[in-house]
Amino acid sequence: MTDGSAPRRPLPTRDEAPPTRAGRRRAPAGPRRWLAAGGLAALAAVVGVTLAVRGGAAPACAAPPPRALPAGVHAGVHAGMLAAPPLGGTVHSGKATFYDSKGAGGNCSRPAAPANRLYVALGPSEYAAGASCGGHLDVTGPKGTVRVLVMDQCPECEPGHLDLSAEAFARIADPVQGVVKVSYRAVVDPPLPGPLTFRIKEGASQWWFAVLIGDHGNPLRAVEVRQGGSWRAATRQDYNYWLIPAGAGPGPYTIRVTDAYGHRATATGIRMLPGQVQRSTVRMYGAGAGSPARSAKPSRSPTARPSPRPSVSATPSLSTSPGSPAVLDAAAGAPATAAPVPAACG
Numbered sequence: 001m002t003d004g005s006a007p008r009r010p011l012p013t014r015d016e017a018p019p020t021r022a023g024r025r026r027a028p029a030g031p032r033r034w035l036a037a038g039g040l041a042a043l044a045a046v047v048g049v050t051l052a053v054r055g056g057a058a059p060a061c062a063a064p065p066p067r068a069l070p071a072g073v074h075a076g077v078h079a080g081m082l083a084a085p086p087l088g089g090t091v092h093s094g095k096a097t098f099y100d101s102k103g104a105g106g107n108c109s110r111p112a113a114p115a116n117r118l119y120v121a122l123g124p125s126e127y128a129a130g131a132s133c134g135g136h137l138d139v140t141g142p143k144g145t146v147r148v149l150v151m152d153q154c155p156e157c158e159p160g161h162l163d164l165s166a167e168a169f170a171r172i173a174d175p176v177q178g179v180v181k182v183s184y185r186a187v188v189d190p191p192l193p194g195p196l197t198f199r200i201k202e203g204a205s206q207w208w209f210a211v212l213i214g215d216h217g218n219p220l221r222a223v224e225v226r227q228g229g230s231w232r233a234a235t236r237q238d239y240n241y242w243l244i245p246a247g248a249g250p251g252p253y254t255i256r257v258t259d260a261y262g263h264r265a266t267a268t269g270i271r272m273l274p275g276q277v278q279r280s281t282v283r284m285y286g287a288g289a290g291s292p293a294r295s296a297k298p299s300r301s302p303t304a305r306p307s308p309r310p311s312v313s314a315t316p317s318l319s320t321s322p323g324s325p326a327v328l329d330a331a332a333g334a335p336a337t338a339a340p341v342p343a344a345c346g
Helices: 029-054 124-130 166-172
Strands: 092-099 119-122 136-141 144-153 161-165 180-186 197-200 209-214 220-227 230-233 242-244 253-259 264-270 277-279 327-329
Touching (some): 136 166, 144 161, 209 220
Parallel strands (some): 277 327
Antiparallel strands (some): 197 209, 197 277, 209 242
């Protein structure tokens, strides 16, 4: 080398094996690579089987996945419990306590407690996210039987635990007892107090629609609004309003209501009047069901205590009962001040 450095051994070519220590022969490369590859494959198979077993791979006898719940029905408090309102007249056994709503309409969003103050709150499994609202139960205790309106939810109540109004409890037991054993059943097609009522929620507009249905007798199954030549389904909320988040237009509305037993009624002329109760001209079943029902001319009761509401023209007539909010006749003409305004609601 002209630079004075020591000569370097040339690197082996691809086909030339690297040098080995003296006295020890280098094993051929081919078999070793084959053995290594085979060992890795075997190890991978073992690891795969182990992961499959530990990961819970379902055996052939595994139970099928749980069925999806029907639309509008939520899972109960306990695993595997199906939340559903009492239906069909089946007799249930349980216990009853009592409370006072202080005149409020409970979790079912009624404007007020019923005038007779005979109501009940159900536990989550029977309240069923609002599916039981507006239905009725016959409850039997030591002193007799009372009919109550499902109006509220009792979050801490187990299945079969009814939290009655104080007035209802006094009909079936001595209030001093506090807790009594009872039997109860759903009432199918109870007498109706009148035609269907509709209350558009505060904050609603043509861009956000929410309505509360009243005086339907049985628990409801579906509410639909006629829009653009077709029926648009509303979704029940657990506070008992039926919601169309994208709105249903400015109205007036045609609303079709179906109960748990298949009764169906269609009301027309429901207006965008948030916070006001509008009485239609159709009943859910019985006389006047599915067609306009003639009613006496509404009158104003001197003892009525209507809830505050926006001022409207004198065109709609009012009918009230003691302890109940004012009710507008949905068949009357729309007031001039009822023009909807945009509202952002969620």
